[in-house]
Amino acid sequence: MSAAADLVVVGAGPAGMAAAIRAAELGLRTIVLDEQAEPGGQIYRAIERVAREHPQRLAILGEDYAAGIALVRAFRDAKIDYRPQASVWQVEPDQRVFASTPTGTECVQTRHLVIATGAMERPMPLPGWTLPGVMTAGGAQILLKSAGHVPAGRVVMIGTGPLLLLLAWQLMRANVPIAAILDTGKADAPARALRHAGSALRSAAYLRKGFELVRSIKAAAIPWLKDIADIELRGDARVREVVYRRNGATHNQAADLVLLHQGIVPNANLGWALRCEHEWNESQRCFLPRTDGWGSSSLPQVQFAGDCASIAGARAAEYAGALAALEVAHKLGRIDRTERDARARSARRQLASERRIRPLLEALYRPNDPHVVPADDAVIVCRCEGITAGEIRAVIKQGCPGPNQMKAFLRCGMGPCQGRMCGLTVTELIAQGRGMSPAEIGYFRIRPPIKPLLLGELAASDSPADAALPAGHGSQRAETAAASDAAVVTTPMPR
């Protein structure tokens, strides 16, 4: 199946929806490919259904979630070819986009691409974090939004960041008891964040909401504990307890569900697979694609918009999406520079205003060690292959220079998640081990397909199968193909 477009947008969260709406207004033939079955991204997950059928759930989730309905309606009304359940796994240099759908792979030829793949939670490798019953805070929030499900047993929340507190507030509103919040933020973070207060003060609405959130969590008498050290999750076939040290004493907290959060980072594999240039951002403690004020990347036909370009939240993502679409229309000759700039003015002003709160938030909720880079050698870093921090450190000592060599040594980052769960930790482990900066170490080389595919689908799709598996592994390919149609192609071996 094939189609042609001026613009393909990958992702139907706020950035992708706003980009597509603006592009359609400007007369661009626009296709939106999104993995989920419904528009909204993770932030407005299931918003249409919830607004239509579940008023109680809407009230629990709060007004920032409910605000998404306006954008989703505008998206539905616009002249956009929206394709849900389409998971992009490859973009060819000639701008053919391949997406896996329930009915097989679709191929779209486009002139331009906007990547709006949003964010994911920063992996938080702790002792025991692979136990069943340990999840991300975002995962619990997705269950609340999309399924109307809330934790049933004893819940312990661990980490730092606005999303953790927002979820605590939402669970409170749903009458879900929280056994404890173990706050991993540094004690001196508020003092450090103060120097950004000047710019943040101009975001009065955000500050007010933040204070309100903190006040109501405190008023609810949930144990909210700071200065936590040596966290360990223990259990057997499930998590049973959280062990931690505080004020010189060891505490054991019984738990059925542990929700982790250490901030969010770009969901970046598509940009990496396209070889877009990336830069290390120390304030956000992750790599970001190199972009200009329009979201233009190092590749002429590719823009980034929203949290996948730089973490700034849903509102900022909307404005960034609009700006990216204007630039695409300009590049395609639909509007001249003057018109582009004139139409961009209000979005640009509002984007700047949205971003004012970020330096404060980044300092206040800075993810810190050992919750990003584990001190304990026994902690699993690569969940897919079960590789520990100690194994990685040993290989660094033997002279392994970077993440790609690490793949060859340990298969680290080569499981089905393709490094999403370990990539940033591996970069930082190597950086620390070699006394260098993460910028110098770089990231895994991500190869297509960026989502595992059924081999039958790959064979049937008239797709770039040879690009998907590297030369010199023909035998491996034939073997897998012979084994089963349902076998999964994972990340190919490093060349």
Added chain:
Amino acid sequence: MTLYRALDAEPREHLDMTIEGRRVLIPAGISVAAALLHAGIIPSRTAPAGGAPRAPYCMMGVCFECLVEIDGVPNRQGCMVSVAAGMRVRRQLGAPVCEP
């Protein structure tokens, strides 16, 4: 033991599906991974490398901890697939076996 329960007072339709060969009633409109957590089918798999117990972790398609067999097809991401009447879901225990 169920890890997630439905919100009180939310009207729900339920549908009939099979998990691990057992017929179960599951709220409609949720993902397979949500169904496993709700029905307490935990661990939902074991890691092919090492055999450790695992269960859904991210619920948004990035961690691949929710891999299950759905209607005979292995390695499906349970958090990305909605439940359907008559669906058959099996846990994947141990390394995947390729039948000829």
